[in-house]
Amino acid sequence: MSADEASLKFGFLLDAFRFGAPPHAGFAFGIDRIVALLLGEENIREVIAFPKTQSGGDPLTGAPTPIEPAQLEELGLRLLPQAT
DSSP, X not given: OOHXXXXXXXXXXXXXXXXXXXXXXXXXXXXXXXXXHHHTOSXXXXXXXXXXXXXXXXXXXXXXXXXXXXXXXXXXXXXXOOOO
């Protein structure tokens, strides 16, 4: 398939992939990517509703937070000591 034919048939998808591949192993486009396209944003981070920090923390909720002992007991879980 030529580049022109690919652009004609799949241009919308190829344009979306300029923002990066979705984290769904190709299963879905991702609403955030579609919104980025519709708004003409160059960086997908501008449209992500609940961004995470590089370490995986959530600045909005402060997650992850410590787990209360009552929560662990209710779920039948226990924490292992950290490996050194």
